[in-house]
Amino acid sequence: GYTGKAPRFGIAYKFPTEQVTTTVEDIHLQVGRTGVITPVAILKPVSVLGTTVSRATLHNEDEIHRLDIRIGDTVIIQKAGDVIPDIVKVLVELRTGKEKKYVFPKKVDGCGGDGSIERIPGQAAYRCVVKDSDELRKQKLYHFVSKKCFNIDGLGPKQIDLFLEHGLIQEYADIFTLEKGDIEILPRMGEKSAENIVQAIEKSKHVQLYRLIFALSIPQVGEETARDMAKLCKGDVQKLIHITKEELEQVDGIGSTVSEHVYQWFKDKDNLKKLHNLLDVLDIAKEAAPKGHQKLAEKVFVLTGTLPTLSREKAGEMIRAAGGSVSSSVSSKTDFVLAGEKAGSKLDEAKKLHVLIIDEEQFLQLFL
16 A cells, blocks of 8 residues: 555665764854854864765754863764764764863853853853844844745845845844845845845735744744744734733643743833834734644644654644644643654653654554
8 A cells, every 4th residue: 555655565764874074173152043152063174975064063062061072073973864964973082182172251252242151041051141232133134034934035144244234224124125226236236136135025024923923033932832822822913912921831832931031022122112113014914714624633743853754844834734733842732743763852751751652654644
């Protein structure tokens, strides 16, 4: 027989992931859009699976300590899921004694104020003390126009940098006031490029509420949480603005930490001003009514690991189209954990809570 994607009588094998060695030339700190600091290893360029790799994230300070990674070390790297560069191991036996341990500084240039950073209580990450700087503004604007947010075709980091450099934008809403004449006179821009960007901006004004929520860079709010919040508010942005912590915590996957971040974000007058400026130019799409029989109605899924043929994004789309929802964390309310290769702590949590764990083939069976 056949599943929805493949014949049952066929078996797929993966080749072992290619691993190569290189050296760590330096460790840089990268400022994210919410002010969280991520250490990144600068590597001697090396080819892995056909592409040249020169950087790999080290995630946080605890990961640096776990690997005992030092500047000058020889390391083994691979691509996690054949995509993301990942440092697997430090070859300690090749050390010469000239390697340098990395110590987190007290200040980072990309942060606001005097650049001070602090470790987030109870977490392995550092963050900017003052979350108002040119770098953070840029990162938030990059995220705002990205594919999973407003998806403005032809508008990426290079164009955002150009608009900021020439004073055309300062905040989110300024993007929607741009006109063809503003853009075509800029370096490396022409009439056709300007026309395409303006058309893409106009098209993006009609947006789903979850995309707007995700685009606002609210701390701890990822794409799935944004979808849950939009569903809770039934597409009503005014209800979102006045949402309470208690209402948020009724949603599976949203706990006290996330609800507190959301609540504090909407209490901030500057944030509300920026949001209202956006609402003056946007058209929030009405939530579409479910179509046909919803096979997975009210079912809650958690996705973890790399699936054989489906991306997690595609699997999430299939679940939502069938009436289910996707949560970012496992709880007693979770119905299924869809686990792939290299599933992490979510799989362990599912086993503890006796949540049903399924693979891709079993997942596809749910749609037959």
